Amino acid sequence: MKVDKSLKLFFLSISLVLLISGCVSVPTGENIAAYSIGGKTYYPLISLCDLRHIPMQYEPLLRTVYLSSNNKSVNLRVGDSLILVNDNIMHLNSPVDVYQGTIVVPRQFKEEVFDVLFKPAAAALRRRGAGRIKLARVVIDAGHGGNDPGAIGRSGLREKDINLDIAKRLSSLLKEEGVQTALTRSTDRFIPLSSRVSIANRSGADLFISVHSNAARSRSLSGFEVYYVAPSVSDAKRAALTARSASLNLKDAAFASSSQDLRTIVWDMIYANSRAESIALSHSLCRIMDSCIDANILGVKNARFQVLKGIRMPGILIEVGFVSNLNEERLLRTAAYRQKLAEGIVEGLRDYSQDMALVEESRR
Numbered sequence: 001m002k003v004d005k006s007l008k009l010f011f012l013s014i015s016l017v018l019l020i021s022g023c024v025s026v027p028t029g030e031n032i033a034a035y036s037i038g039g040k041t042y043y044p045l046i047s048l049c050d051l052r053h054i055p056m057q058y059e060p061l062l063r064t065v066y067l068s069s070n071n072k073s074v075n076l077r078v079g080d081s082l083i084l085v086n087d088n089i090m091h092l093n094s095p096v097d098v099y100q101g102t103i104v105v106p107r108q109f110k111e112e113v114f115d116v117l118f119k120p121a122a123a124a125l126r127r128r129g130a131g132r133i134k135l136a137r138v139v140i141d142a143g144h145g146g147n148d149p150g151a152i153g154r155s156g157l158r159e160k161d162i163n164l165d166i167a168k169r170l171s172s173l174l175k176e177e178g179v180q181t182a183l184t185r186s187t188d189r190f191i192p193l194s195s196r197v198s199i200a201n202r203s204g205a206d207l208f209i210s211v212h213s214n215a216a217r218s219r220s221l222s223g224f225e226v227y228y229v230a231p232s233v234s235d236a237k238r239a240a241l242t243a244r245s246a247s248l249n250l251k252d253a254a255f256a257s258s259s260q261d262l263r264t265i266v267w268d269m270i271y272a273n274s275r276a277e278s279i280a281l282s283h284s285l286c287r288i289m290d291s292c293i294d295a296n297i298l299g300v301k302n303a304r305f306q307v308l309k310g311i312r313m314p315g316i317l318i319e320v321g322f323v324s325n326l327n328e329e330r331l332l333r334t335a336a337y338r339q340k341l342a343e344g345i346v347e348g349l350r351d352y353s354q355d356m357a358l359v360e361e362s363r364r
């Protein structure tokens with residue numbers, strides 16, 4: 001789809017030119033003009049949308065913009081740093097603005113939202129990459145275990161057993177793809193959340209996946225959902241804590257001996273980036289899973305789960321289905337369905353890892 005011509009004209013003719021001192025054009029290497037506004041890099045939204053063929057709807061009265069493509073959507077408002085990404089609230093470091101008559105978005109929006117959500121020419125790279133999963137190591141966490149059964153279905157199916165079985169299936173599928181895996185538990189035993197977090201953080205993995213099964217009071221509730229760490233979990237606070245306790249695993253040794261302030265800033269960036277990647281992964285999983293299983297896809301959500309708060313890499317928590325729902329309990333009992341779920345997760349990871357490789361490529 002193409003951006004409406006009249007819409008372009010409209011943007012060109014908007015007379016809301018903000019006169020901000022220190023605005024200069026900077027080259028981007030991507031044929032998109034970028035502006036430095038108040039020391040921050042901004043991009044014209046219309047250029048980003050043009051480049052990726054993303055339809056853009058502007059509501060002049062409310063000064064809101066709506067972008068949507070392939071079931072992914074973003075709502076923005078001029079002057080606001082709060083945006084909606086697939087109906088989830090996200091805070092930008094700087095607000096959406098208007099410069100030289102056109103709506104401009106901060107670099108953070110381009111890199112963490114736009115480039116991740118609306119990937120450039122994904123199909124082209126997929127053909128080249130021959131579908132390899134571009135991850136070196138993944139930590140798989142089977143929720144609960146031992147004396148903690150997790151949720152229990154009406155016919156007695158225990159969450160801990162489903163989680164472990166899917167985790168193991170996922171692990172062997174990934175190994176077949178050449179991805180190293182580490183399981184936080186490979187037997188039916190209890191492991192505290194803090195230990196799961198330290199296993200993940202010691203592993204040097206690219207990704208953390210926690211597998212859970214759901215239960216709800218309403219027995220009619222069913223479906224698959226994916227969680228990432230809630231935006232209310234402060235990256236800055238986590239960064240300050242981590243900077244004190246952990247060393248940075250960066251090639252540049254200068255960081256290792258640098259001040260705590262500097263290390264805090266780097267950790268803050270790592271956490272923010274991890275969250276953006278976790279969101280992208282969650283969406284990939286839900287999108288792919290929609291075509292793999294015949295279940296409700298409840299979508300992407302966020303929560304303050306302790307395991308997700310503690311890990312220092314992109315990570316998600318998958319609720320594969322509801323044991324409290326009779327039909328889903330029956331399905332989860334079958335090895336075939338659990339295998340389907342594991343295979344779907346692998347396909348989601350493939351989609352995500354290739355998107356990430358693309359974003360990396362476009363930054364180069």
Ligand SMILES: [Zn+2]
Pocket residue numbers: 143144150151159212213
């Ligand atoms: Zn659970």
